[in-house]
Amino acid sequence: MTKVLVPTVCPYCGAGCGFFISVEKERATGIEYMPDHPVSEGALCSKGNAALEVLCHQERFTSPLKRKGEGWARISWEEAIDLVAKGLGDAIKKNGPGSIAFLASSKCSNEENYLIEKLARLLGSPHVDNCARLCHAPSVVGLNRTLGAAGMTNPIPDIASSKCVFIIGSNLAENHPVISRWIHRAKDEGAVVIAADPRVTHTSWMADVFLQLKPGTDVALLNGMAHVIIKEGLVDRDYIAQRTRGFEELKESVGDYTPEKVAEITGVPAGDIVRAARAYAISPASSILYSMGITQHTTGTDNVQAVSDLALICGHLGKPGTGVMPLRGQNNVQGACDMGALAEFYPGYKKADDSETIRYFSSAWRTEGLPLGPGLTATQMIDAAGTGDIKGMYVVGEDPANSDPCSHNVHSALDNLDFLVVQDIFMTATAQLADVVLPGAVWAEKEGSYTNTERRVQWSCRAIDPPGAALSDLEIVCKVARSLGLDFYYPDAASVLAEINRTVPQYAGITRERLERDGLVWPCPTVDHPGTPILHSSGFKLAEGRACIVHVPYRPAAEVASWDYPFILTTGRVAVHHNAGSMTRRSPSLISREPDLYVEINTADAARLKVADGDEVTITTPRGETEAYARLTDKVKRGVVFMPFHFPGTNILTTDITDPEARIPEFKVAACKISRRD
Amino acid sequence: MPVYIDISRCIGCRSCEVACQRVHGGSGHVNVHFVGDSASVPILCHHCEEASCTMACFSGALYKDGDKTVFDVEKCTGCGLCRLACPFGVVWTDKIAHKCDLCEGLAEVPTCVTTCPANALSTDFDLASRRARARAARVAAQGGRR
Numbered sequence: 001m002t003k004v005l006v007p008t009v010c011p012y013c014g015a016g017c018g019f020f021i022s023v024e025k026e027r028a029t030g031i032e033y034m035p036d037h038p039v040s041e042g043a044l045c046s047k048g049n050a051a052l053e054v055l056c057h058q059e060r061f062t063s064p065l066k067r068k069g070e071g072w073a074r075i076s077w078e079e080a081i082d083l084v085a086k087g088l089g090d091a092i093k094k095n096g097p098g099s100i101a102f103l104a105s106s107k108c109s110n111e112e113n114y115l116i117e118k119l120a121r122l123l124g125s126p127h128v129d130n131c132a133r134l135c136h137a138p139s140v141v142g143l144n145r146t147l148g149a150a151g152m153t154n155p156i157p158d159i160a161s162s163k164c165v166f167i168i169g170s171n172l173a174e175n176h177p178v179i180s181r182w183i184h185r186a187k188d189e190g191a192v193v194i195a196a197d198p199r200v201t202h203t204s205w206m207a208d209v210f211l212q213l214k215p216g217t218d219v220a221l222l223n224g225m226a227h228v229i230i231k232e233g234l235v236d237r238d239y240i241a242q243r244t245r246g247f248e249e250l251k252e253s254v255g256d257y258t259p260e261k262v263a264e265i266t267g268v269p270a271g272d273i274v275r276a277a278r279a280y281a282i283s284p285a286s287s288i289l290y291s292m293g294i295t296q297h298t299t300g301t302d303n304v305q306a307v308s309d310l311a312l313i314c315g316h317l318g319k320p321g322t323g324v325m326p327l328r329g330q331n332n333v334q335g336a337c338d339m340g341a342l343a344e345f346y347p348g349y350k351k352a353d354d355s356e357t358i359r360y361f362s363s364a365w366r367t368e369g370l371p372l373g374p375g376l377t378a379t380q381m382i383d384a385a386g387t388g389d390i391k392g393m394y395v396v397g398e399d400p401a402n403s404d405p406c407s408h409n410v411h412s413a414l415d416n417l418d419f420l421v422v423q424d425i426f427m428t429a430t431a432q433l434a435d436v437v438l439p440g441a442v443w444a445e446k447e448g449s450y451t452n453t454e455r456r457v458q459w460s461c462r463a464i465d466p467p468g469a470a471l472s473d474l475e476i477v478c479k480v481a482r483s484l485g486l487d488f489y490y491p492d493a494a495s496v497l498a499e500i501n502r503t504v505p506q507y508a509g510i511t512r513e514r515l516e517r518d519g520l521v522w523p524c525p526t527v528d529h530p531g532t533p534i535l536h537s538s539g540f541k542l543a544e545g546r547a548c549i550v551h552v553p554y555r556p557a558a559e560v561a562s563w564d565y566p567f568i569l570t571t572g573r574v575a576v577h578h579n580a581g582s583m584t585r586r587s588p589s590l591i592s593r594e595p596d597l598y599v600e601i602n603t604a605d606a607a608r609l610k611v612a613d614g615d616e617v618t619i620t621t622p623r624g625e626t627e628a629y630a631r632l633t634d635k636v637k638r639g640v641v642f643m644p645f646h647f648p649g650t651n652i653l654t655t656d657i658t659d660p661e662a663r664i665p666e667f668k669v670a671a672c673k674i675s676r677r678d
Numbered sequence: 679m680p681v682y683i684d685i686s687r688c689i690g691c692r693s694c695e696v697a698c699q700r701v702h703g704g705s706g707h708v709n710v711h712f713v714g715d716s717a718s719v720p721i722l723c724h725h726c727e728e729a730s731c732t733m734a735c736f737s738g739a740l741y742k743d744g745d746k747t748v749f750d751v752e753k754c755t756g757c758g759l760c761r762l763a764c765p766f767g768v769v770w771t772d773k774i775a776h777k778c779d780l781c782e783g784l785a786e787v788p789t790c791v792t793t794c795p796a797n798a799l800s801t802d803f804d805l806a807s808r809r810a811r812a813r814a815a816r817v818a819a820q821g822g823r824r
Binding site for chain 1: 718
């Protein structure tokens with residue numbers, strides 16, 4: 001019996017760990033670790049270890065489906081593609097191409113995302129987006145403005161050479177577990193670790209200084225730190241003078257943010273703010289790691305800008321051990337954004353509202369009439385579906401009915417569509433609302449490149465065939481495009497990557513032949529370029545090569561605790577689940593470890609509510625109510641409660657008020673009330 | 679040669695649990711216990727020098743082989759005395775006994791050690807204290823914590 005080891009990239013978080021799938025007789029029989037992988041060094045978290053459980057799952061789609069009364073009928077590919085062509089085609093004919101919208105997938109490969117956004121734009125619709133909108137849209141907007149590039153500035157292994165690691169709004173110990181090993185390595189070399197989070201977490205366990213701030217007060221904390229750094233003269237004057245603009249305005253605007261005032265706003269003791277600020281500024285190389293705790297706010301873009309201000313005034317950029325590191329949540333959310341599956345960008349972050357972009361892609365794609373953007377964002381599409389402005393949607397590998405805020409509204413909006421086609425691997429809440437379901441493939445059933453959070457592009461190989469009649473998402477998108485009269489003849493992912501090499505300058509040198517083992521880190525402009533692990537080492541891609549320090553005043557979150565809704569609900573992830581949970585909730589070894597939705601309540605609050613550990617409680621916000629088990633803990637402060645968002649109940653509660661620029665909803669702050677169910 | 683744990687590094691992600699279960703046909707031999715609000719510790723067979731489980735095992739299924747406590751499935755009667763004898767609760771009996779076998783015959787290094795994202799597990803007795811000594815030396819050389 002011959003056993004073949006096929007190298008793949010983990011389908012869960014953005015760390016991009018590699019592992020081998022052992023294949024015997026065309027069946028995946030096990031996982032083998034990859035000790036020479038540059039990021040994971042053979043390690044895998046619980047989700048990675050359980051990945052094969054999804055691969056061979058009995059609930060996988062094995063044929064296209066169409067809605068039949070209350071149920072579903074299995075149909076042939078020909079019929080399914082005809083229905084999709086008719087559904088989308090009719091909407092375009094009747095209401096114009098602007099009436100259809102596309103959600104690309106941060107679970108799919110670069111090639112697939114490139115084709116989905118190309119399909120949307122060739123059909124004339126500017127409305128294509130992906131769920132980066134719900135995680136790092138503020139990083140795209142904020143970092144592009146301040147630093148001129150939206151990616152993580154330094155690679156993950158580089159964290160080990162940092163002398164101060166500042167983690168804010170990220171529970172990376174649970175969400176990107178392998179990054180912990182690099183932080184521990186930095187600690188071994190004497191680094192100070194600072195963690196800021198509304199909750200005590202496994203990440204704060206690693207920290208020397210822990211700042212437990214109130215949800216939504218990040219700007220105040222960061223401004224307070226900047227205040228201390230400027231007041232004590234710990235700024236890098238040469239760096240500010242040579243590489244930045246806007247320092248004087250920042251200096252003036254943070255003048256009021258004394259540690260005492262910030263302590264009042266954030267709930268963090270003034271002494272800790274000073275300690276953290278000094279540790280970050282004094283160290284020869286400091287890095288900032290952040291995640292959804294920074295971005296999922298109505299002030300998300302402000303938060304991101306405040307983070308990069310801190311790095312800029314201390315000159316902690318462009319060198320080993322420094323940097324601003326937005327940790328991406330999904331295996332290819334970075335790639336989906338790079339490929340232009342975003343409302344405001346064509347591939348390679350070419351602005352969609354720039355006529356030069358349209359000229360460039362008209363000639364690259366040999367077409368006319370490409371839509372000028374920006375299109376509707378993922379969150380706006382749902383609103384537009386509700387009002388009837390969007391008539392048809394093509395959703396690939398996303399589950400907005402579960403992952404978007406205020407999910408009752410999302411359900412009725414999707415219900416309001418004339419035509420909804422969902423391409424996925426499981427019957428998600430969104431697929432249940434579809435007219436046609438197309439069975440896609442998971443990572444191991446197809447090949448393609450994926451870009452992890454540190455911009456490392458890696459090739460993942462096909463290990464086995466998709467189940468039943470399911471096809472790779474690339475094949476499906478090509479079929480749909482051809483049925484709509486487009487010239488989509490791509491035999492494999494490599495041929496799409498070859499086109500990406502021609503049209504996306506950052507990927508120009510990242511050819512299939514070069515993507516062996518360690519991958520390549522973009523920007524990689526030519527085929528003999530080694531890749532660029534550290535950004536901004538010789539200036540910024542902004543006017544005069546200078547970064548922009550953007551001063552941001554603190555604004556409170558959209559919702560505050562009130563008499564009727566006295567608690568602040570904040571949401572997040574746990575180690576054994578991933579995002580909307582459509583994969584991990586079906587994975588026996590993961591769901592058995594965290595089977596139910598729970599809510600963390602401070603023990604003192606629980607006593608007042610007469611709630612005991614394990615009691616069933618009802619959590620209510622103006623949007624709706626949800627039931628969960630109470631988990632009594634001092635991880636959260638009084639007045640704050642926490643729920644993981646891997647279960648359908650959580651996003652019934654969250655608010656759909658968004659950041660005015662990045663359009664990300666404020667998942668992290670919602671006023672709620674709690675009562676025991678009797 | 680048991681698996682040693684650096685508690686300061688454990689992040690409670692439970693990947694050792696899932697990995698152990700994966701390579702042992704569904705029954706894992708390590709459990710992560712959560713202590714307080716943020717600490718956690720994986721608990722697994724210590725391969726004791728004087729192993730109570732081997733003394734309780736009248737059929738000779740559990741016995742010492744050098745510094746390992748090993749298990750011969752053919753001899754196990756499923757009586758459960760080993761489970762009662764183990765002072766750490768890391769021998770289980772589901773019809774027959776099962777406990778950490780250090781992945782003998784499955785992997786060169788125990789699976790939990792390789793998979794641990796935080797490098798909290800190792801087979802090196804001295805590693806955690808070497809790390810601590812190096813940290814202390816560095817801090818002393820710098821003239822104290824910043």
